[in-house]
Amino acid sequence: MDKPLHQEFLQLIEQNKRIIFKICHSYCKDPGDREELTQEIIYQLWKSWERFDNSYKFTTWMYRVGLNTAIAFYRKAKNKESMIPLTEQHEEVADKTDGNRKSEEQLQLLQKFIYQLKDLDKALMLLYLDSKSYSEIADILGITETNVATKISRIKEQLKQNFSAVN
Amino acid sequence: MEDVELKNLWNSYDQQLEQAKLLNLQSWVLNIQTKESIQLMKAKSKLNKLARFKSRVAALGVFWIGFLLFLIVHSFTYQKIFFVVSASMIVLFNIVAVIVYIKHILIIHEIDNAESVVEAQEKTAKLQTSTLQIGRILFLQTPFYSTWFYTPAWIAQADWRFWMITIPITFFLVFISAWLYRNIHYKNADKKWFRILFNSPEWTSLLKAMLLMKEIEEFKKESMDAGRESEK
DSSP states (O other): OOHHHHHHHHHHHHHTHHHHHHHHHHHOOSHHHHHHHHHHHHHHHHHHHTTOOTTSOHHHHHHHHHHHHHHHHHHHSOOOOOOOOOOHHHHHHSOOSHHHHHHHHHHHHHHHHHHHSOHHHHHHHHHHHTTOOHHHHHHHHTSOHHHHHHHHHHHHHHHHHHHHHHO | OOHHHHHHHHHHHHHHHHHSOOOOHHHHHHHTTSHHHHHHHHHHOHHHHHHHHHHHHHHHHHHHHHHHHHHHHTTOSGGGHHHHHHHHHHHHHHHHHHHHHHHHHHHHHHOOTTSOHHHHHHHHHHHHHHHHHHHHHHHTTGGGGGTTTOOHHHHHTOOHHIIIIIHHHHHHHHHHHHHHHHHOSGGGTTSHHHHHHTOSHHHHHHHHHHHHHHHHHHHHHHHHHHHHHHHO
16 A cells, blocks of 8 residues: 555544544444444545545545445435434533533534435535535536536425424 | 524534534544554444445345355256246345345445535435345245245145145245235335334334435425426
């Protein structure tokens, strides 16, 4: 294995590990499944790394591999119905002020509503919330920009309705 | 909740992840340096597992076809005509299945996770739904398992048991296999008989694949509709 190649890969993964984490949390409820999915995504990233085209944006490539792995993995995972728990680390980080508790609850709800979306809608929303441009989302998903815009506005409407129903 | 609030909420999540020691990614990435762990991860990779399973089934199919062909070649007599015809039909169905399985293995090796999500998922989902198609086709061979032991002499001297038991069983199998061929479809996935017949983790994942195919079709349809709208 080429050492500089490996180091570059390691560095890029480290810089963008939040992408992997968010994908895993959106597609897996069970912590065990999540860990397995994380390893699978890293393996798939490493496997595709040699073919990575530098003209591409690293995060675009990472989202493609991560989302494809997660959707395929999700199909095989067992259905385990439970509320998405925030990680222990999250709890350590969160301050216990009322304001933070409220936003923590809202965040949990948002994660729950995203989890309930269909596979492709979920991917679309993840990319949108991560502030990806419509053209980048279209490129990652393989659909048109017009379609991205239409779908996003529909999903946002659905999310807003879900929030109104619980608040 | 407004658009800005949604994004702010998501950004706060992002900040939390930044601060938290959330994943021991570094050690996993370092782990893949060793050849052993690469082999282990390769073995664990879902698609590789599927490819190995399909290779084993295809190899078993080739062995079964070879065995049946051997028996057919050594049975070319008038008295064994039913056996020759039945076995030949079973061989034909199995040849189709083996070809489809080999095609699947090739597709598995072609799947590239760096392709766009719709493109890559369409390939994977098609692969799984095609497994259902081949299952339907294989059901059609069932009646031939009830005819291989017929002989012209037996039919000529047939008593009531042949006409009242043996023949109805064959017709029943013809009816059942044709019915399954017509009705094994993801549209019937919610029916009780379907769930009983395909109640296993493999089939559950297949059903999810079929739902995804439906989602992809909707995505594409909406994409075309949106394109037409913008042209107007």
